[in-house]
Amino acid sequence: MARGRRVNSCGEKSKKLLLEKAIELFSTYGYHQTKISDIVKSANLTQPTFYLYFQSKETLFNDLNEKFHNELTEIFSSSTNDINNGKIGIDLIQGSLTHIFEFFIENPNLTKIGFYEAEQSTAVKEMLVSELIHILNTQLKDSNVLKQADATILAESLIGSVERLTLTNLLTNKTSPEQLAKEICMIYFATELSLVHS
Amino acid sequence: MARGRRVNSCGEKSKKLLLEKAIELFSTYGYHQTKISDIVKSANLTQPTFYLYFQSKETLFNDLNEKFHNELTEIFSSSTNDINNGKIGIDLIQGSLTHIFEFFIENPNLTKIGFYEAEQSTAVKEMLVSELIHILNTQLKDSNVLKQADATILAESLIGSVERLTLTNLLTNKTSPEQLAKEICMIYFATELSLVHS
Amino acid sequence: MARGRRVNSCGEKSKKLLLEKAIELFSTYGYHQTKISDIVKSANLTQPTFYLYFQSKETLFNDLNEKFHNELTEIFSSSTNDINNGKIGIDLIQGSLTHIFEFFIENPNLTKIGFYEAEQSTAVKEMLVSELIHILNTQLKDSNVLKQADATILAESLIGSVERLTLTNLLTNKTSPEQLAKEICMIYFATELSLVHS
Amino acid sequence: MARGRRVNSCGEKSKKLLLEKAIELFSTYGYHQTKISDIVKSANLTQPTFYLYFQSKETLFNDLNEKFHNELTEIFSSSTNDINNGKIGIDLIQGSLTHIFEFFIENPNLTKIGFYEAEQSTAVKEMLVSELIHILNTQLKDSNVLKQADATILAESLIGSVERLTLTNLLTNKTSPEQLAKEICMIYFATELSLVHS
DNA sequence: CATGAATGAGACTTCATTCAT
DNA sequence: CATGAATGAAGTCTCATTCAT
The missing domain is CATH 1.10.10.60 (Homeodomain-like)
Structure with a gap:
């Protein structure tokens, strides 16, 4: 042949x-x-x-995960630059979530692997959590939320929400990145927002 | 031998x-x-x-998952009976979460399989979400939370939080079942609670 | 227990x-x-x-086959005694076949094993063939059949017929031992019989 | 390696x-x-x-048997075309047997599998029997043989003979295909032949 | 650059057989 | 006499990986 x-x-x-x-x-x-x-x-x-x-099946899979991890980290770093754009507090968080969701929706399959399937997803989420804790501590230091709940738990919870909603609402195209980010902030920071709005 | x-x-x-x-x-x-x-x-x-x-490796694994699914369903059903104990609204939810967390911590390995490892975990979580939506609609119909956020998104988000916090805080023994349930309710229903408490 | x-x-x-x-x-x-x-x-x-x-699965199976072989041999030997009963020629053969078929129908399952399933069935059939050749040579020495066909081939053929008809007609109870023996003799010794009958 | x-x-x-x-x-x-x-x-x-x-051991075995079954069926069908060659009655049968024996001797091992070893051999033989019955009924309608013996029994018997003689005389190269077919016809249709010859 | 052909390693499963009670 | 519990040995099949072309 x-x-x-x-x-x-x-x-x-x-x-x-x-x-x-x-x-x-x-x-x-x-x-x-x-x-x-x-x-x-x-x-x-x-x-x-x-x-x-x-090189091998495993190598390929690991490379894929590394790529996902790196790009996601990059997204977060650059979204911190929004501070320069004048965003602060909850707006900053909402903006960051939006960026993340946009990345997810642009790479749905890679996301399914790196965020759900791989063992390395643990590290990815830990990274997100620790970044988020940092933002919470610097941006929402005096908020009601942080007074009542532990920052770590809040961050873990929020990443948990991101994890699930990405799967059920984002990747299924039920909710847009912006909308989903907004809904999450509404849920998590309702008290702050109501104060602001009132 | x-x-x-x-x-x-x-x-x-x-x-x-x-x-x-x-x-x-x-x-x-x-x-x-x-x-x-x-x-x-x-x-x-x-x-x-x-x-x-x-019978086989697969059968054993499936049986394990079925067992997990059934018992978890049972926990939820019976915790609804707390209504008879006078619990309503957020208290009812907090009680249910506590029961779930207690079940998780009593069966940590089975939980890791049935809630995280198995394909069937999807079905388990869907079950939890739909049960939760039902409770939300019946118990918190007029709450501020539901006015602002879609019930489905709220429920999915909450189950996401449960998923993540179980892994990071409950099964690591950082937080007790009661405490974790309380923290979650604090995060999700802060506005209601503050109204009640004020 | x-x-x-x-x-x-x-x-x-x-x-x-x-x-x-x-x-x-x-x-x-x-x-x-x-x-x-x-x-x-x-x-x-x-x-x-x-x-x-x-002793073992194999031993049991072999014993079963030996038993079948021995009993079948015995049947044939004793049917030779029919000579003393005055039977000769084709009648003797028909009588022997009848006895064999009677044995088969009384032990249908053992027959299925010893005559069809086992490797030893080869030996059993060889035994039948050589006995039959002996009878043919002593009883039908001057018959037309033997003039036209080789005794060995005739015997092998006849045992082949016995083999197949036992399965399809005898053990299914479609034909009785006597009838089947008669039919076979009719097929194989028609020329002799017609001479006799005419 | x-x-x-x-x-x-x-x-x-x-x-x-x-x-x-x-x-x-x-x-x-x-x-x-x-x-x-x-x-x-x-x-x-x-x-x-x-x-x-x-695909698998079983599949291979079944394919082998199917092949045997199909080719044997084909042999029979095409040998019916001998009618066009002017062969009728016993000659037709003898021709068909010859063809079958030639096929057997060209594929001795496949024959051992498909005609003796496999469960499917039952079906193969049933096919041969029913084809043979058809030929007998159409070609030897008025023969002496059919007057005296049941066509089915005759056909079964003949296939039994084929079965046994193939094993003992054909595949051992003791008898050639043509010779064996001839001997079998001699045994089964002696009366017809003698009439014809006289 | 790409393929056809092949294999090492190992996974799951079955079955006749054998202890200890 | 009979059983519950266990295993040695082996068989079928799969999959990532690698030569030779």
Whole structure:
């Protein structure tokens, strides 16, 4: 049978295709239920080709997670710059959440992997929590909320909400990033807001 | 090891031991990383013995999940009876959460499996959400919270909080069931409570 | 749990029961598809009990076949005594076949094993063939049949007929032993018979 | 042995080799006594390679039987076309038997499987019987044989003879296809033939 | 660059058989 | 005499990975 390079084939294109399909399948079926044979089949390539571009199944999966982790961290860092844009307090938080949700919705499958499927998701969430605690402590120091609830618990709770609502409302397109961020802030900071508004 | 019955061996004991070890390993390493060989090894038995008491790895895992689902459902149903104990509104919710958390902390490993590891965990959470929506609609119909936030989003958010805080604060013994339930209610129903208290 | 001898139990009875069930199952499902666990289950006993009476699965199966072989040999030998009863030629053959068929129909399951299922069935049939050749050579020496066909082929053919018709007509109770023996002789010795009858 | 492709290896060749060895072993030792490990060992390959070309042991066995069944059916159908060649009555039957025997001797191992070893052999023989009954009824309607013996019994008997003689005389190369077909017809249709010849 | 062909390692499961009671 | 409990040995199958072309 014919072997060797295909007409019209191009290394970078194949790699990108494999990556896409891998993300798709990992996010749909999970790491263990996704076989290399599945990935290459859906990319219309063969198994050795996979190893041309990726060291191993595990490496690929880890790289994907690292990428997710890094980009998400980046989002948060840059959203802190909103301070320069004059946003403070709850507005800053709401803005950050919006940015995160926008990132999620732009990378739904990667999100499913990095935020839900992978073992590394634990680290990602811890990162979010600690960043959030930092913001809470600097931005809402004197709020009612923090007087009544422990900052850590509040942050963990909020990330929990983000986790679940992303799955049920965001990635299903039921709620937009802005709207979801707003709803969450409403739930968590109603007392502050009512004071402000009154 | 010689064949045949061991000195002092007893079926029920072996089965229970295997079950315990299985739950332990499944909860620690997950379904796929837990091999039957691991389970029997940690129970000091051999593989055929596993099949003496369980139909298959998958069946065992599913049964475990079903058990978790059923018991959790039961907890919720019976905690509704607190209405008869005069609990209403937020108190009722707080009581229900307390019961759930107590169940979780009594079955930490089973919880890790049924609430986090299994595919069926989706169904479990959906069940909790829909039960919670029902309570919200009947008990907090006229509250400020429901005026401002969609009941479904509120419920999903709350279950998200439960999910995360169980992992980070409850199962790590940082927070007690009662305390955690109270903190969550504080976060979610601060406005109501302040009205009540004022 | 209760262990040890059952009330009303009796060694010989258990052995006989196991033997019956074994024959039944071997004949229905074959050697490999019949498990010791199946045999004891249908005898309402347990696996160790099986080994109380039989050395092993294979031994039991072989014993069964030996028994079949011996009894069938015996049938043939004693039917030779029909000579003393005055039977000769085709009548003798028809009588022998009748006896064989009667034995088959009295032991249908053992027959299915020893004549069809077992490897040893080869030997059994060879025995029948060589006995038959002997009879043909002594009783039908000058017949037309033997002039036209090789005695060995005739004998093999006849045993082939016996083999198939036993399965399709005798053990299904479509045809009686006597009738079947008669039909076979009709087919095989029509020329002789017509001479006789004319 | 190192992993990966072997020098000079070729899929089709491997598959064919495995098939041959499988047929050989199945026919010699039977389905249950033939292990996949035996098959690949005698083909100098490894177990996963088997699954590269066949779905499972059972599937392979069934496919083999189906193939046997189909080809044998085909033989019979096409030998009916001998009618066009002017063959009628006993000659037609003898021709058909010859064709069958030729097929058997060209595929001795497949025959051992499909005609003796497999459960499906029952169906194969039933097919032969019903085809034969049809021929008898159309070609030998007024013969002496059919007057004296039941057509079904005659057909079953004849197939029994074919079954046994194939094993003892054909596959052992004691008798040629033509010769065996002739002998069988001699045995079964002696009366007709003698009439014809006289 | 890409493929066809192959395999090492290991997972799940089954079954005849055997102790200890 | 009979059982409950257990296991050695082995079989089928899968999957990530790797040669040779």
